[in-house]
Amino acid sequence: xxxxxLVQKWLDEGTIDQxxxxxxxxxxAQYSLERRSRKRTTAFSIIGVVLIGIGAxxxxxxxxQRMGDxxxxxxxxASTLGVHYAGYLLRYEKEEGKYNRxxxxxxxxxxxxxxxxxxxxxxxxxxxxxxxxxxLILIWILGALPLVYGYQSAPIAGLCAILSFLWIVLLHxxxxxLNKFIEIWDLCLISGIGLYLIGLLHELxxxxxxxxxxxxxxxxxxxxxxxxxxxxxxxxLSVDPMVSVVYxxxxxxxxxxxxxxxxxxxxxxxxxxxxxxxxxxxxAFLMAAINLTRIYSPLSDKAYMAIFNIIFLALLIxxxxxxxxxxxxxxxxxxxxxxxxxxxxxxxxxxxxxxxxSIFFAVGGLILLxxxxxxxxxxxxxxxxxxxxxxxx
Amino acid sequence: xxxxKSFYLVVVFWLLIFSGFIAYKEYTLQSGKEVLLKTEPVDxxxxxxxxxxxxxxxxxxxxxxxxxAEDTDYMNYKNNGRIYLALQLKEGYAxxxxxxxxxxxxxxxxxxxxxxxxxxxxxxxxxxxPVPKLRVEYGIESYFVPEGLGEEIERLRWENKRIxxxxxxxxxGNAAIKxxxxxxxxxKY
Numbered sequence: 001x002x003x004x005x006l007v008q009k010w011l012d013e014g015t016i017d018q019x020x021x022x023x024x025x026x027x028x029a030q031y032s033l034e035r036r037s038r039k040r041t042t043a044f045s046i047i048g049v050v051l052i053g054i055g056a057x058x059x060x061x062x063x064x065q066r067m068g069d070x071x072x073x074x075x076x077x078a079s080t081l082g083v084h085y086a087g088y089l090l091r092y093e094k095e096e097g098k099y100n101r102x103x104x105x106x107x108x109x110x111x112x113x114x115x116x117x118x119x120x121x122x123x124x125x126x127x128x129x130x131x132x133x134x135x136l137i138l139i140w141i142l143g144a145l146p147l148v149y150g151y152q153s154a155p156i157a158g159l160c161a162i163l164s165f166l167w168i169v170l171l172h173x174x175x176x177x178l179n180k181f182i183e184i185w186d187l188c189l190i191s192g193i194g195l196y197l198i199g200l201l202h203e204l205x206x207x208x209x210x211x212x213x214x215x216x217x218x219x220x221x222x223x224x225x226x227x228x229x230x231x232x233x234x235x236x237l238s239v240d241p242m243v244s245v246v247y248x249x250x251x252x253x254x255x256x257x258x259x260x261x262x263x264x265x266x267x268x269x270x271x272x273x274x275x276x277x278x279x280x281x282x283x284a285f286l287m288a289a290i291n292l293t294r295i296y297s298p299l300s301d302k303a304y305m306a307i308f309n310i311i312f313l314a315l316l317i318x319x320x321x322x323x324x325x326x327x328x329x330x331x332x333x334x335x336x337x338x339x340x341x342x343x344x345x346x347x348x349x350x351x352x353x354x355x356x357x358s359i360f361f362a363v364g365g366l367i368l369l370x371x372x373x374x375x376x377x378x379x380x381x382x383x384x385x386x387x388x389x390x391x392x393x
Numbered sequence: 394x395x396x397x398k399s400f401y402l403v404v405v406f407w408l409l410i411f412s413g414f415i416a417y418k419e420y421t422l423q424s425g426k427e428v429l430l431k432t433e434p435v436d437x438x439x440x441x442x443x444x445x446x447x448x449x450x451x452x453x454x455x456x457x458x459x460x461x462a463e464d465t466d467y468m469n470y471k472n473n474g475r476i477y478l479a480l481q482l483k484e485g486y487a488x489x490x491x492x493x494x495x496x497x498x499x500x501x502x503x504x505x506x507x508x509x510x511x512x513x514x515x516x517x518x519x520x521x522x523p524v525p526k527l528r529v530e531y532g533i534e535s536y537f538v539p540e541g542l543g544e545e546i547e548r549l550r551w552e553n554k555r556i557x558x559x560x561x562x563x564x565x566g567n568a569a570i571k572x573x574x575x576x577x578x579x580x581k582y
Contacts, residue, residue, distance in 0.1 A: 077411055081404060092396040116407055123411065127418040128570040131445050131535040143410055150399025176472040176509050 004028065038103065045107030053114030060122045069126045076119040084112035091151070110155045113144045134170035137163055148211050157202075157211035161195055161218040182243050186291070189226040190243075193250050193284050195219030200257045200277070217330070223283065224338050227315065230308040231342065233301050233349075241295055247288035254281035279318045286311055312342060332382065340371050421569040425561030426501055428480060428487035429574070432556050444543040446536045446573075448558060452478060452489055452503070453534075454511065454526040462492040462527075470507045470527055477502045477566055478529070486557075492527070496566060504566030505529040533560055533568045542582050549575055 007024050010016045016024070056076065067075070091105030117140040124136050141163050148157045168191045172184050182190075199216030202208040258277045290307065293299060299307075316339050323331035347367060351360055431451045455461065455478065457470075470476065479490040479500040487501075496502060508530050512523035536558070538546065550556060557574045573580040 073411075073415075080407065084403065084407075085400075088396065088400045092400075119411060120414070123414050125537045127415075127422075128445075128533065128536050129418075130530070130532055131447070131537075139410060139414075143407055146399065146403045146406055150403060151396060174473075180472070 041103050042107075045104055049107045049111040049114070052111055053118070056115055056118035057121070060118050060125060073119070073122060073126065076115065076122050080112055080115035080119050083108050083115055087112055106153065106155070109147060109151055109153060110159070113147055113153075113156050113159060116140065116143050132170055132173070134167050134174055137167040137170060141167065149208065152207070152210040154210050154214050158214035158218055161199075161215045164195065165191060165222060181240050185226055185229050186243055186287075189223065189230070189287065190246060190250065192219050192222030192224075192226055193247075193254070193280055195222060196280050197250065197254050197257055200254070200261060203261050204257075220280075221334060223280070224312075224315070224334075227283065227308065227312050228338065228341065228345075231305065231312050231345065233305045239295055241292065244288040244291040244295075247284045247291065251281045251284035251288065254284060279315055283311070283315065309342075309346070312338075316342070327382075329382065333379075336375055336378075340375070343371070344368070417567075418569050421563040421567045422561050422571060425563040425567075425569065427559055427561055427571065428482070428501070429485055429557050429559055430487055432558050444538050444540050446538060446543050446546050448534050448536055450531075450533075450558070452480075452487070452529070452531070454513065454528055455489055455492055457492070457525060457527055461489060463494060464492075470510070472507060472509055474507045476505050476507055476527075476529060478505060480562075501562065502566050503531055503562050503568050505531040531568050533558070533570050536570055536573055539582055546573070546575075546580070 004025070007016070007021050007028070011018070011021045056079075060076075087105045087108030087110075089105070090101040091109060094101050094105075120136060120140055120143070124133070129136065141160050144156050144160050144163070147153050148160060165188070168187060169184070172178055172182075172187055178187075196216055196219030199212050199214075199219050202212035202215060255278075258281065261277075290304070294304075316335050319331055319335040320339075322328075323335060344364070344367070347364060351363075355363070432448045464470075475494070477493040477496050479493065479497050479502045480487040481490040481501075482488075487503075490500070491497070493502070496504075506529065508528040510525045511528055513526050514523050515521055546556070555574075555576050557577075559571045559574060560568045561571050562568045
């Protein structure tokens with residue numbers, strides 16, 4: 001991105017004159033003012049939408065009886081459709097003005113997808129549909145999907161990705177056959193990797209590309225979360241060989257998707273980016289192999305713990321490398337967060353029994369403080385470095 | 394597809410989901426035959442829908458012996474598999490008559506899903522060996538109440554009050570809760 005340093009550099013080199021530099025500076029100032037205003041609008045819209053969404057869900061959960069069932073349903077359904085219509089109008093029918101209608105419109109469309117879920121739960125509550133029923137979450141996802149593709153809404157794609165996890169977890173609790181076939185952590189890890197694959201496939205078509213980033217991001221974070229769970233000593237791996245087959249199948253599909261998307265992508269593709277993408281099929285492949293060892297040649301719990309810690313650390317290093325290569329703050333920050341968590345978890349594992357409690361907490365606090373200072377310093381350095389080269393932020 | 398078409402599609406799709414959902418349950422409530430079921434409630438909470446009472450019925454654990462099941466080999470009842478329980482009325486309550494794997498003709502029946510086998514000793518006969526019971530869910534295991542009221546129903550249970558549920562069962566075996574009865578009187582809030 002164009003910045004003050006660059007303008008000064010061009011001025012010093014004689015590429016531009018004083019008049020042009022002045023014009024550039026004033027345009028830059030105007031641009032950053034507008035950008036700040038847009039960011040403010042987005043931040044307030046998101047906070048407002050989330051608060052209203054939580055309010056609607058709590059309204060349903062409180063099962064308030066002063067209003068009749070019919071009135072409550074009509075109120076919530078009318079609000080859902082009304083908010084959706086207002087969002088559509090602001091997003092598509094009104095001209096973009098100084099009030100950032102476009103952004104408010106997007107926020108309202110997102111709110112309507114939350115209200116749709118709240119309406120669904122209200123109807124389910126009135127008819128006493130069984131609690132924690134996974135089908136309701138599935139209907140919510142199906143109801144929100146037309147918004148993802150019709151309006152190319154990235155936040156709703158993120159919502160669907162999160163809901164799909166909730167659906168999987170509830171389904172696992174409901175279905176005894178699924179429960180016996182696969183352990184919950186394996187299922188969650190498979191879902192995370194699968195979600196990443198879905199995000200990758202969304203990259204292939206122009207129409208679905210906007211949904212790719214949030215789905216991939218949530219898929220990656222979920223994969224990291226559940227892989228992190230595996231780094232602890234006490235957990236169970238699934239013992240059905242079919243689970244390994246599912247992991248292996250995912251690995252092959254991911255590899256094909258990465259290679260296919262690389263062949264049609266132009267411009268931004270580089271070795272480092274592909275390296276981070278290839279880490280996902282590698283994880284799926286390793287999980288298939290580890291699950292097979294569990295069935296045919298089981299190792300000790302400590303050996304599995306060591307293996308998962310090495311895999312997790314290797315994945316984090318790979319992501320950091322790719323993040324630096326692409327100058328992608330989001331990847332770098334999230335990876336550093338997981339790295340910090342890993343260090344802290346292992347500190348707890350190894351020193352909890354060894355050290356007196358007072359020293360344990362004091363040293364733990366010092367480590368945390370030191371890590372936050374290092375992370376903040378690194379963030380500043382990266383910001384300056386990436387600003388020079390025009391990286392993503 | 395442009396944004397206007399997407400908007401109309403979303404509105405129609407959502408209205409179809411809402412009305413379909415309501416119509417499906419209303420059909421059972423309006424056209425279904427009313428029966429009373431005996432229960433044993435507890436009081437948990439749903440993330441999105443608040444307090445509810447978990448209802449366990451006498452028909453939630455079925456005896457596969459004594460000619461009560463069309464197929465007596467309990468290994469044939471797959472987890473999450475569909476079952477149809479024919480009901481008969483006894484002293485005002487609906488009680489199990491026979492378990493089928495397909496909807497029976499000319500009988501009042503309720504549709505459920507098998508949820509595994511448990512081994513229970515017959516009531517009052519501790520010396521007898523445990524017998525296998527088929528656990529079944531009928532989609533009527535939750536009753537939603539305003540915040541805090543679940544505890545009140547739980548308290549009533551500890552006071553040995555009789556808690557029954559009036560359900561409507563349509564001709565396809567779908568069931569929906571109509572009301573909860575405490576000692577024969579409707580529980581109102």
